[in-house]
Amino acid sequence: MNQLKTVPQHAPMQQFSVRHNSLVIGGMELPRLVSRVGKTPFYVYDRQVIIDRITELRQNMPSGLKIHYALKANPMPAVVQLMAGLVDGFDVASAGEMKVSLDTPMSAQHISITGPGKSFADLRLAIAAGVTINVESFNELETIAQLSAQIGITAAVAIRINPSFELKNSGMKMGGGAKPFGIDEEQLPAVLRRVHALPLDFQGFHIYSGSQNLKAEAIIDAQQQSIALALRLAQFCPKGIKKLNIGGGYGIPYFVGEAHLNIQQIGDALALEMEKLKAAQPDTEVIIELGRYLVGEAGIYVCQVLDKKISRGQVYLVVNGGLHHHLAASGNFGQVIRKNYPVAIGNKMYAEQQEVVNVVGCLCTPLDIIADKILLPVAEVGDLVVVYQSGAYGLTASPTAFLSQPSAEEVLV
Ligand SMILES: *Cc1c(COP(=O)(O)O)cnc(C)c1O
Numbered sequence: 001m002n003q004l005k006t007v008p009q010h011a012p013m014q015q016f017s018v019r020h021n022s023l024v025i026g027g028m029e030l031p032r033l034v035s036r037v038g039k040t041p042f043y044v045y046d047r048q049v050i051i052d053r054i055t056e057l058r059q060n061m062p063s064g065l066k067i068h069y070a071l072k073a074n075p076m077p078a079v080v081q082l083m084a085g086l087v088d089g090f091d092v093a094s095a096g097e098m099k100v101s102l103d104t105p106m107s108a109q110h111i112s113i114t115g116p117g118k119s120f121a122d123l124r125l126a127i128a129a130g131v132t133i134n135v136e137s138f139n140e141l142e143t144i145a146q147l148s149a150q151i152g153i154t155a156a157v158a159i160r161i162n163p164s165f166e167l168k169n170s171g172m173k174m175g176g177g178a179k180p181f182g183i184d185e186e187q188l189p190a191v192l193r194r195v196h197a198l199p200l201d202f203q204g205f206h207i208y209s210g211s212q213n214l215k216a217e218a219i220i221d222a223q224q225q226s227i228a229l230a231l232r233l234a235q236f237c238p239k240g241i242k243k244l245n246i247g248g249g250y251g252i253p254y255f256v257g258e259a260h261l262n263i264q265q266i267g268d269a270l271a272l273e274m275e276k277l278k279a280a281q282p283d284t285e286v287i288i289e290l291g292r293y294l295v296g297e298a299g300i301y302v303c304q305v306l307d308k309k310i311s312r313g314q315v316y317l318v319v320n321g322g323l324h325h326h327l328a329a330s331g332n333f334g335q336v337i338r339k340n341y342p343v344a345i346g347n348k349m350y351a352e353q354q355e356v357v358n359v360v361g362c363l364c365t366p367l368d369i370i371a372d373k374i375l376l377p378v379a380e381v382g383d384l385v386v387v388y389q390s391g392a393y394g395l396t397a398s399p400t401a402f403l404s405q406p407s408a409e410e411v412l413v
Contacts, residue, residue, distance in 0.1 A: 010342040011253035011260055013388045015049045015297050023346040023386060025300065026413025030346040030384055033413070034302070040384070041303035041321035042409035045074070045391050047082055049298035054086045057293075060267035062274050066287040068110075068245070071097040073291025073392035074299070078412040080104055083294070091245075091289050092131075095122045102129055112245070114160060114206060116180045123147050127155045132243075134160040134206040136182055138191060145198040157195065158203040158243060161185055163229060167222040167249050171212025172334060175247075181208065185229065192236040202239065204284070205230055208247035212292065216262045219249060220269040227273045231280055241284045244277070250293035254389050255339040261293075292392035299391025301326050301408070302346060303370075305383045306362065314373075315357045319385050322361020322368045325408040327398040329387050330361070330369055343371045346386035351377030359385055363403045 022029040025046050034040060057067065066088040071080060080100050083090070089110035090101040101111050108130035113122070116136045123140075124147055126133050135141050135157050148155040164185045166176025174181050183191055195202050207226045213219055226246040234241060250261055274286055303321030310316070323330035331338030343359060345351070355378050361368035370387060379385070400407050 008257045010256055010340075011258055013297075013342050013344075016046065016300075018349045021347070021349050021351075023300075023344065023349060028413065030302065030386070034304075034384065037409055037411055039409060041301065041319075041325055042411060043299055043301050043325075043390060043394050045076070045079055045295065045299040045410070045412045047298075047412055050079075050082065050295055050391075051086065053294060053298065057263060060263045061288075062267065062271040062286075064274065064286065065270065066285055068112075068287050068289040069294055070248075070289050070291035071101060074295045074394070075100055075396055076410050076412065077103065079295065082412065087294070089287065095119075095125055098122075098125060098129065098131060102131075109156070112158065112206065114208070120147065123155075124151065127151055127153050130156065132156040132158055132203050134158050134245075135191075136160050138183070138187075138194070141191065141194060141198070145200060148200065154199060154201050156201045156203050158206050158245070159183060159188065159191060159195065160206040160208070161188060161229065163207055163209055163225065165209065165222065165225045167210030167213055167247075168218040169213060169215045170210030170218070170249055171251065173210045175207065175209035182206075188233055189236050192233070196238065202237070202242075204237075204241040204243035204245070205233065206245040206247075208245075208249075208289065210247075210249045212251040213249040214251040214253065214258055214261055216265045219261075219266050222247070222249070223266075223270055224273055227277050227286075230284070231277065234281055241281055243285050243287060245287040245289055248288045248290040248293065250288075250290055252292055252296045252389055252392075254341055296389055296392035299389075299394060300346075301329065301387040301390040301394060303361075303385050303387075305379055305381050305385060308379070308381055315355060317357050317359045317379055317385065318362060319359060319370060320362055321385075321408065322363045322370065322405075323365075323398065324361070324363060324400055324402045324405050325398050326370070326387060326390065326394055328393050329371075329390065330367060332367055333393065333397060338369065338372065340371045340374050341390070342388040343374055343376065344386045344388070345377045345379045346384040348377040348379065348383060353378045362405065365403075 084104035160182035
């Protein structure tokens with residue numbers, strides 16, 4: 001007998017419903033949404049999907065935990081305004097993101113700025129605004145103290161630690177070993193002595209060890225180690241630790257074979273760790289900082305088939321978008337081996353006839369691939385190609401000037 005081969009699949013995309021064979025976003029069937037936006041390609045983010053996501057996260061996380069949004073994932077001002085009412089704080093990684101975050105009702109004391117190579121101008125803005133600066137080096141610490149004295153405002157600082165551990169199985173490692181991020185754990189006693197000798201408002205620690213992780217055990221392990229590290233460092237903090245940002249790294253499934261993260265398991269384990277911390281440091285506020293987990297699944301990229309052709313037996317759908325709008329889906333944003341994002345024909349969700357196609361962008365480069373040898377309903381010129389999991393690291397993580405094509409629209413519905 002033939003063994004039934006199970007073909008690995010993308011995780012089911014159930015965040016949007018389907019009506020009249022079309023994907024529904026923000027209550028609107030996709031063809032109507034295209035008319036409402038006025039052109040393709042565009043990104044659309046669904047506010048209800050974001051709201052539901054954060055509600056579900058809070059239900060699974062310990063009650064005292066603070067949830068911050070990292071603007072790097074999606075800094076669209078309308079999205080950030082929405083987030084201001086849903087999360088407890090923002091983390092920004094540039095003066096531009098800081099400006100967007102300060103335009104919202106979020107109080108500056110719940111905003112932090114992180115990242116290597118902050119300029120004097122960036123630091124001055126942060127000090128004046130009252131934003132907490134996550135300090136990345138000894139030099140930066142001295143600069144902040146000098147600027148703080150010049151401006152006459154005591155800067156709020158936290159030390160970003162490059163821990164000795166790493167977040168295992170991460171899409172991007174940002175801690176452990178030699179890194180440009182943060183100050184090595186071993187140097188912390190020295191840096192804390194200096195912090196306390198300077199007229200600065202010491203807030204606590206920021207430990208960010210990695211990103212895009214789908215293994216609950218690995219995240220739990222990193223969270224345990226982060227809290228244990230803070231407890232060890234408490235002896236060097238005579239005034240206590242006000243804030244402990246333990247990072248995040250919660251991933252979303254992009255590729256065939258990947259599954260949604262078990263958030264309940266992570267929340268249960270974190271509750272136990274927070275109890276331990278509370279026993280020793282009752283006043284410490286614990287923060288997680290997430291980007292893609294909050295917004296990634298709420299967004300899609302929509303483009304339109306311009307041409308359909310056959311080359312030596314393979315079908316090509318040529319769309320009016322491409323890697324200049326969506327570098328990550330093309331496989332050129334930190335992937336080692338190119339894999340397909342989940343893709344659909346948004347106006348032909350269910351079709352009796354399917355075929356294997358290559359979806360390519362309109363840029364004259366072989367790198368411009370949206371989906372490679374993927375089984376989709378048979379599509380024609382004018383049909384709408386949808387790329388799921390595009391609410392984070394989409395337009396602002398793409399080389400929009402490449403090949404001088406028009407940019408993509410962004411809408412929040
Ligand atoms: C990139 C980054 C984040 C967000 O990462 P996600 O994978 O989108 O959750 C959060 N904090 C810092 C310091 C980062 O560099």
